[in-house]
Amino acid sequence: DADVTQTPRNRITKTGKRIMLECSQTKGHDRMYWYRQDPGLGLRLIYYSFDVKDINKGEISDGYSVSRQAQAKFSLSLESAIPNQTALYFCATSRTGGFNEQFFGPGTRLTVL
Amino acid sequence: QKEVEQDPGPLSVPEGAIVSLNCTYSNSAFQYFMWYRQYSRKGPELLMYTYSSGNKEDGRFTAQVDKSSKYISLFIRDSQPSDSATYLCAMSVVNQGGKLIFGQGTELSVKP
Numbered sequence: 001d002a003d004v005t006q007t008p009r010n011r012i013t014k015t016g017k018r019i020m021l022e023c024s025q026t027k028g029h030d031r032m033y034w035y036r037q038d039p040g041l042g043l044r045l046i047y048y049s050f051d052v053k054d055i056n057k058g059e060i061s062d063g064y065s066v067s068r069q070a071q072a073k074f075s076l077s078l079e080s081a082i083p084n085q086t087a088l089y090f091c092a093t094s095r096t097g098g099f100n101e102q103f104f105g106p107g108t109r110l111t112v113l
Numbered sequence: 114q115k116e117v118e119q120d121p122g123p124l125s126v127p128e129g130a131i132v133s134l135n136c137t138y139s140n141s142a143f144q145y146f147m148w149y150r151q152y153s154r155k156g157p158e159l160l161m162y163t164y165s166s167g168n169k170e171d172g173r174f175t176a177q178v179d180k181s182s183k184y185i186s187l188f189i190r191d192s193q194p195s196d197s198a199t200y201l202c203a204m205s206v207v208n209q210g211g212k213l214i215f216g217q218g219t220e221l222s223v224k225p
Binding site: 004044090092099100105 | 117162217
């Protein structure tokens with residue numbers, strides 16, 4: 001089935017460690033997004049990519065970096081994790097043009113100790 | 114002030130009740146108005162969307178947009194325990210690459 005997958009689903013790490021969260025999609029969509037979700041704050045956009053060569057910062061990009069390795073793969077890195085990056089992270093994809101419904105992955109729960 | 118405000122609840126109602134969920138916003142350029150539903154330990158899924166003003170109905174769900182008041186609503190009729198989830202409103206500006214601005218989400222519990 002066409003799908004958006006994220007790995008790992010859960011991760012506990014320590015302050016200062018480098019972490020990579022991975023997203024893959026089989027929907028054939030050009031656009032991919034990374035969000036974080038915190039209680040009481042909803043979903044906030046970290047980075048988004050319109051295609052392999054087009055990457056843009058979102059609302060809260062500080063402390064994060066991304067890599068679009070292929071149309072189907074979009075990775076999020078925390079170069080030096082800190083406790084306030086503890087959150088639920090979602091990857092999403094959408095088509096280009098018109099109303100572009102975003103399809104979300106199952107999320108990665110990250111805890112930084 | 115956040116661009117999109119939503120009461121986080123939680124909201125608890127008995128089965129069969131009419132549920133009203135609401136969001137206010139400040140950016141008059143928003144043209145697409147969406148409601149996403151998120152079950153526990155899952156990613157959000159699009160429930161309904163509206164372009165510009167007006168109402169849209171889909172089964173037991175009705176979405177309303179009042180651009181003059183910068184206010185959107187989602188009504189759920191004959192609520193069911195399976196409707197228990199977090200409901201997130203989201204909005205976007207046309208031609209801004211599909212960037213969505215989300216509300217905080219309202220946690221709804223429908224009791225049998």
